[in-house]
Amino acid sequence: MRPTGVIVGGWEYIIAAYIITSVVLIGYATSLILRWRSSRGNPPR
Amino acid sequence: MNIVRRVAATAILIAQKDLRLEWRNRARLFSVALFGLVVLLLLSLAFGPNSDDLQRAAPGSLVVALLFSSILSLSESFRLEREDSALEGLALVPIEPMGLFYGKFLANTLFLLLLAGILIPVTVVLFVVEADARVLLQLTGFWALAAVGLAAPGTLYAAMTSRLRSQDVLLPLLLFPLEVPALIALVKSFGFILTGDPMEQLVSWTKLLIAFDLIYVALCGVLFPFILDEGS
Amino acid sequence: MNNSISGPSKFTHGLGVLGLLLLLTGSVMGLTWAPPEQHMGEVSRIVFVHVPSAWNCLLIFTFACGFAVWSLWSGSRKADSYMVASIEVGIVLNGLLLVTGMLFARPTWGIWWDWDVRMTTSLISLIFFGGVLAMRALIDDPKQRATWSAVAAVIGYVDVPLIYFCVRWWRSLHQVQSTPDTMSPGIVLPMRINAFAILFLAIWFLSMRASIERNRLAAQDVDQPDRLLEGGTL
Amino acid sequence: MSDPTTVPTSSHRSRKALAVVALLIAGGAFGFLALGDIGENLVYYYSPSELMEKREQAQGASVRLGGLVATSSVEQQNSAATDGQASQGDQLFLRFAVTDGTTTVPVEARAVPPAMFREGIGVVVEGELRADGVFETSRLMVKHDNEYRAPDEGEEKSMQRLLETMQFNTSDT
Numbered sequence: 191m192r193p194t195g196v197i198v199g200g201w202e203y204i205i206a207a208y209i210i211t212s213v214v215l216i217g218y219a220t221s222l223i224l225r226w227r228s229s230r231g232n233p234p235r
Numbered sequence: 236m237n238i239v240r241r242v243a244a245t246a247i248l249i250a251q252k253d254l255r256l257e258w259r260n261r262a263r264l265f266s267v268a269l270f271g272l273v274v275l276l277l278l279s280l281a282f283g284p285n286s287d288d289l290q291r292a293a294p295g296s297l298v299v300a301l302l303f304s305s306i307l308s309l310s311e312s313f314r315l316e317r318e319d320s321a322l323e324g325l326a327l328v329p330i331e332p333m334g335l336f337y338g339k340f341l342a343n344t345l346f347l348l349l350l351a352g353i354l355i356p357v358t359v360v361l362f363v364v365e366a367d368a369r370v371l372l373q374l375t376g377f378w379a380l381a382a383v384g385l386a387a388p389g390t391l392y393a394a395m396t397s398r399l400r401s402q403d404v405l406l407p408l409l410l411f412p413l414e415v416p417a418l419i420a421l422v423k424s425f426g427f428i429l430t431g432d433p434m435e436q437l438v439s440w441t442k443l444l445i446a447f448d449l450i451y452v453a454l455c456g457v458l459f460p461f462i463l464d465e466g467s
Numbered sequence: 468m469n470n471s472i473s474g475p476s477k478f479t480h481g482l483g484v485l486g487l488l489l490l491l492t493g494s495v496m497g498l499t500w501a502p503p504e505q506h507m508g509e510v511s512r513i514v515f516v517h518v519p520s521a522w523n524c525l526l527i528f529t530f531a532c533g534f535a536v537w538s539l540w541s542g543s544r545k546a547d548s549y550m551v552a553s554i555e556v557g558i559v560l561n562g563l564l565l566v567t568g569m570l571f572a573r574p575t576w577g578i579w580w581d582w583d584v585r586m587t588t589s590l591i592s593l594i595f596f597g598g599v600l601a602m603r604a605l606i607d608d609p610k611q612r613a614t615w616s617a618v619a620a621v622i623g624y625v626d627v628p629l630i631y632f633c634v635r636w637w638r639s640l641h642q643v644q645s646t647p648d649t650m651s652p653g654i655v656l657p658m659r660i661n662a663f664a665i666l667f668l669a670i671w672f673l674s675m676r677a678s679i680e681r682n683r684l685a686a687q688d689v690d691q692p693d694r695l696l697e698g699g700t701l
Numbered sequence: 702m703s704d705p706t707t708v709p710t711s712s713h714r715s716r717k718a719l720a721v722v723a724l725l726i727a728g729g730a731f732g733f734l735a736l737g738d739i740g741e742n743l744v745y746y747y748s749p750s751e752l753m754e755k756r757e758q759a760q761g762a763s764v765r766l767g768g769l770v771a772t773s774s775v776e777q778q779n780s781a782a783t784d785g786q787a788s789q790g791d792q793l794f795l796r797f798a799v800t801d802g803t804t805t806v807p808v809e810a811r812a813v814p815p816a817m818f819r820e821g822i823g824v825v826v827e828g829e830l831r832a833d834g835v836f837e838t839s840r841l842m843v844k845h846d847n848e849y850r851a852p853d854e855g856e857e858k859s860m861q862r863l864l865e866t867m868q869f870n871t872s873d874t
Contacts, residue, residue, distance in 0.1 A: 195819025197508040200574045204512050207570045208494065211516045211563055215490075215668065218559050222675040229682035230472045238715040333719065388622055395615045399605045409602065409619060412595035413626075415587065431758065442737055449730035450625055453723040458618045460716075461539050502851035506817050511849060576843045577815030583745050628731070636735060638745045638767065638868045640825055645847040654849045 238331070245334025246341060253342035256315065263311060264346070268353045271304035275354065279361040286363045293362035294425035298418060300354055301378065302385070302411070305347050309389040310406050312343055313397035336459035340390045340452070347382040351375055364429050373428045377421060380444040384417045385410075387451040395462055413451075420444045473681040475674035483671030486664045493519075493660030502653045510574045514654070517567040518645075519662040523669050524560035525631055527553050528592065530673075532624040535617035544684060545677075547613035551603060552676035554596050554620060556669050561593045576640060584633040585641035588626055595623040609684055746825045748869045749804040752836075760830050766806060767825040767844065768799035769863055774807075775820060799824060799836070802864055806830075811839045818843055821858070823866040 257263065275296060282292040355374050359366045366374075392409050396402035411418075420440045427437050475483075497515030504511030531553035538546035568586070569579050580586065599619045606612040634643045647655050746767030752759055776796040795810040808826055818824070822845060828838030846866040 195817055195822065196506055197510050197574055197816040200508065200510040203510055203570045203574050204498070207513045207516055207567045208498070210566055210570075211520070214559060214563055218556075218672065219668075222672060222679070225679050226474065226675055226682070229679045229686070230474070238712065238719050242719065331716075333716070391618070391622070395618070396602070399602070401605060405598070405602050405605065408598040409595070409623075412591045412598065413622065415591050419587075430762075443734070446730045446734045446737070449733075450727045451622070453727040453730070454622055454625070457720045457723045458539075458621060461614055461618055464614070502853075505850050505852040506819075506822075506845070507849075514849065575815065575817055575845065577812075577818075578840075578842050581842065625731075629734075632735065640745065640842055640844055642845060642847045642866065643868070645849060649847050650849040651851040653851055 242331045242334040242337065245331040246337035249335055249338025250341040250345075253312070253339065254345065257342070257346065263308075264349060267304050267308045267311070268350060270307055271300045271350060271354045272357055274300040274303050275357055275361055289362045290364055290430070293358060293364050294422050294429055296362065297354065297358040297374075297425060298421045300358070301347075301351060301421075302414065302418065304350055304354070305382075305385055305389065306407050306410065308346055308350065309343060309386070309393045309410075310397065310402055312339065312346075312390065313393045317397045332460035332463045333456050335463070336390065336456055339394075340386050340455075343386040343390050344379075344382050347386060348375070348379055351378040351382070366429065370428055374425060377424050377428070377441075377444070380441065380448060381417045381421045384444065384448040384451050385414055387448070387455040388413050391455045391459055391462070394459070416447055417444060420447075473678040473685070475671060475678060479671055479674045482667045486667030486669075486671060489660055489664035490668065493657045493664055496660065497657035500653070501657050502651060504654070507575055510571070511654070513567055513571040515657050515661050517564060517571055518658055519665045520560045520567060521564040522662055523665045524557055524564050525627055526666070527557040527560060527669055527673070528596070528624065528627045531557055531596075531620055532627070535620040535624075538613055538617045539621075542610065542613070544609070544613070544681060547609075547617070548677040548680035548684070549673065550613075550617060550620060551600070551680055552673045554599055554616075555676055556672045558593060558596050558600070559672075560665070560669070561589065561596070565589060565593065581640055583640040584637050585630065585639050588630040588633055592623070592626050592630060595626065596620070599623065609687065748801040748867065749799055749806040750801055752806060752830060753804050756830065756834075760832060763827070763829055765825055765827050766799055766808070766830075766836055766838075767823065767867055768801045768806070769867065770818070770820050770822055770824055771798040771800040771805050772820050774798035774805075795841075799826065801867065801869055802860060806836050807834070808836045808838060810841050811837070812841045814841055815843045817845060821863055823863075 278292065278296040278299065279289060282296070283289050352375065355371060355378070358364070359371070389406075389410055392406055396405045396409070399405060420443050424437055424440045424444075427440075493515060497512050501512065501515070503509045531550055534546050534550035534553055537543070538550050540546075565586075568589075572581075573579050599616050602619060603612055603616045606615060633639060634641050650658075746765035747759075749766065749768050752764070752766055774797045777794070793809055793811055795812075795814055796807070797810070798805045798807050800806075810826065818841070822843060825842045825844050826836065826838035827840040827842075828836060830836050844866060846863075
């Protein structure tokens with residue numbers, strides 16, 4: 191069989207890329223909100 | 236042009252002072268060089284004893300040993316200044332801050348060159364590389380180019396990290412990423428010098444190193460006065 | 468000295484929400500509406516997260532350098548807080564661009580990683596700016612922290628233009644930048660949407676992170692009133 | 702420097718001038734990186750012409766060769782390779798030729814090619830040139846161009862356009 195030159199499938203890579211992106215962005219946003227809350231309020235640390 | 240003369244005069248004065256101190260306390264050069272030798276020994280044991288493998292690993296090992304011992308020597312270079320608050324003292328004297336930087340930088344560069352004078356011949360022996368005087372000279376010349384690009388940010392960062400906790404981690408953490416282009420250029424050119432340069436690339440790597448040297452030396456000189464202001 | 472609590476403005480919060488909505492729209496379009504590339508097939512859909520992260524990463528590191536210069540120039544706390552925020556957000560995007568890039572490289576180029584200029588310089592920026600954050604954590608005096616991290620950031624920024632231009636200057640495994648001319652309209656549109664989406668999100672991140680920094684500094688001032696005498700400007 | 706109370710003096714001004722000069726030097730060095738002919742030689746891979754020119758010296762050294770997969774040069778050696786189960790490294794899977802339009806180098810690959818591998822696409826192979834002039838590799842990477850086209854828009858690309866992918870004349874751009 192000769193290589194066709196076209197990638198068939200590969201959804202696992204796509205899903206991984208989108209999941210990682212959303213997890214990182216959501217995780218970072220959450221950490222920002224948490225840190226902002228603790229920075230805002232009561233006397234430091 | 237007056238300012239250039241003043242900066243140069245300060246630089247020479249500081250470099251002289253540093254080198255004199257260095258000479259009086261030769262133990263430092265000795266211990267830093269010894270550390271480099273230990274690194275070389277470990278690497279040659281790690282890659283050896285097959286002489287083919289050793290020769291292939293020689294350029295990279297030499298560069299790693301040089302970088303590791305350079306870090307030690309750079310972080311030492313501000314220890315004296317910090318211990319007696321000498322840097323703050325220097326900042327109070329009407330002295331050109333840029334000159335102070337270039338003086339330190341000059342002394343550090345010379346020190347790194349001395350280091351190469353010891354480590355390069357040892358590498359040739361430990362890694363069973365064929366080398367004549369011309370090759371040794373070429374290697375030293377390339378290291379000189381890289382040493383300039385290493386000493387400039389090295390001096391600047393050492394001035395900052397010498398006053399911090401855990402400077403031993405921070406200095407390499409900040410400095411090594413900056414040195415990656417220089418490191419690649421060094422490994423490549425050492426390789427070409429030692430095992431031949433079939434594609435005649437040495438000139439290009441030299442140009443790359445010079446460009447990086449200019450960028451770092453100029454930029455670090457401009458930035459150094461800011462950290463001096465922020466003294467204590 | 469203004470001790471009121473700092474936080475993003477309503478407008479910035481709105482921008483963040485808009486960014487989130489745009490990111491959802493762009494991604495759904497990218498995953499369904501956009502055509503598969505003629506050779507890469509479905510895998511080409513990774514561009515819609517990879518390229519926008521990369522663009523914004525470089526842009527935000529550029530902000531970091533600008534804020535660093537501003538911080539050195541003026542000593543203003545605002546500049547410092549935005550500088551540290553840009554570095555942190557830049558690192559997050561830098562990590563994303565590397566991971567999505569690797570996931571893209573494996574099916575298309577056949578490898579996870581190779582030391583070509585693009586990949587090497589992109590990794591350098593991640594490690595270096597991480598080092599700057601590590602250094603900040605070790606300095607207690609706010610003014611010293613601001614100056615030193617700004618100095619470090621300016622030097623480290625030398626790498627960032629290299630990331631962008633290296634593929635044009637030197638041979639590399641990574642292809643040169645695509646332009647709208649080299650892409651189908653169906654691929655350009657979701658990519659643009661996601662690029663603005665991540666930009667808006669990043670602006671919200673920046674604003675949040677900078678507020679956190681200023682709040683912390685203000686809390687420190689209350690703790691150590693003598694610092695106020697040295698004149699931290701807000 | 703940041704202290705607003707200091708009155709600017711002549712030495713202040715000349716220091717600033719010196720700083721500006723230094724920044725110009727740094728910028729100039731950056732420009733040199735961009736415009737100097739560094740890139741041409743400082744290569745990540747060689748073109749077939751460059752490799753064959755220095756054939757004697759290059760033999761046996763580990764190098765990278767980049768170019769386009771020559772038309773109708775692909776020859777599958779081992780059909781077991783296609784199911785992805787075979788181990789990489791030892792078996793010869795693929796024979797093809799890499800070209801830059803003027804010179805063509807035959808390649809023997811001991812690696813399963815990526816799915817995008819086809820005639821006319823850019824590849825970078827890592828390995829060594831044997832004495833018989835065949836390049837032997839176990840690491841085969843695809844270097845595609847910057848085009849992202851929907852299937853129906855794909856058009857036949859000229860050799861010239863294909864070669865642009867490989868950046869052989871980087872100094873011209």
